[in-house]
Amino acid sequence: MEHAAHDFSILGLFMQADLVVKSIMVGLLLASIWCWAIIANRMAAYAKARKDMAAFDRAFASGQSLDALRNSYRAAPTSGLSAVLVAGMDEWDKSHAQNAATPEGLKARLEIALDLAVSEESAKLEKRLGFLASTGSAGPFIGLFGTVWGIMNAFTAIATAENTSLAVVAPGIAEALLATAIGLLAAIPAVIGYNKLSAEAGVISARFEGFADRLVALLSRQLDAGKAA
Template sequence: METEALTLAQEVDFSMWALFARATILVKFVMLALVVASFWSWSIIVQKIITFRAARAEARRFDRTFWSGEPLDEFYEEIGPDPRGRSERVFAAGMTEWRRSHRDDGALIAGAQARIDRSMDVAIQKEAESLQSGLGVLATVGSVAPFVGLFGTVFGIMNAFVEIAEQQNTNLAVVAPGIAEALLATGLGLMAAIPAVIFYNKLSGDADRLIGGYEAFADEFSTILSRQLDG
């Protein structure tokens, strides 16, 4: 009898597609949702890796040019008031307000330093929002996906026991497929959650370092302009 049950169990298709096809509608929905969440997470991960790599390269180029000794007015004229680079946009925000703070007679309007700092802070905040966009999705997938997968597993196991009770048969050929289908949901939940958590931590750190670099530059640039104001 035991040999017969093992033979029947070996004949059952345990491929992922077969397990999905045999699952109930609710468990199928859970699995599909987890697969979609996994693809969504990976699309954000790849996009952010590319974006951060480009931002770091742009920041290095900007630093070399800014500290090369080129006059700030000439550098500003080269990049224009609305440049493409993130570091350049922070610089342009400060320089634009610097120029707007001069009256027609060449004197500075009162409160210029505060307005310049505020303009660069706003520019940094915009860049921070852009860099951090999508990271909330990774955090959500990383925290929720295991529980969604567990929900599918619990529901699948419940249905497996119901089927066992209806057939009044507890041999391996009856039990194994239902349990395997249920556990597939947990596996998909972990498959979606683990990369999301790992890359959320990494990308959050990368974003913080980039934003910190923009803030450090803004402080240095503000110091340069402050010396000119005092002079």
């Protein structure tokens, strides 16, 4: 009869757990949902970034001047390669407006401006990835804490009932282990998602850095040609 008093379904185990274990389970479930939301959001953002880079590459290869290309992107909010271009061309214009376009000084200022632009765009790509890393590393331990707490309660129940039969031990142990299972449910996709997304963000950031170096070379070559003329 004692077996029938316990519901060993997942919902039943959750309802039979004490407040601390329930709080841990709910927190881990919410963290898991938020992790999936971040993964979906970042995947969509990276797909858009790749699409924007492909469109920018086509425009860059069309033969129009850097000024014309910059002006075509200035009207709309810029991101990715277009933001790097706008930052570089703005610094180029400011240097010429102040008659400060010496080759060494201009190159140094361009590199600083472009490094800042690349850092800002890279930070946008890595937005919220820290939560995935935290969940992936802390989730199992938080679930383990819930398991330890539940097992303590189970042993307390054994001592109170003065009965070590499986019917007395099993419900508390099952409730405790559910907390670890939910911790792993949150941590595993968080770790996999973080590794994949951070690697993809690194690839896109490398494209930004490569374009910034190329832009410095193009503008430096343009300045040298102007000085020679």
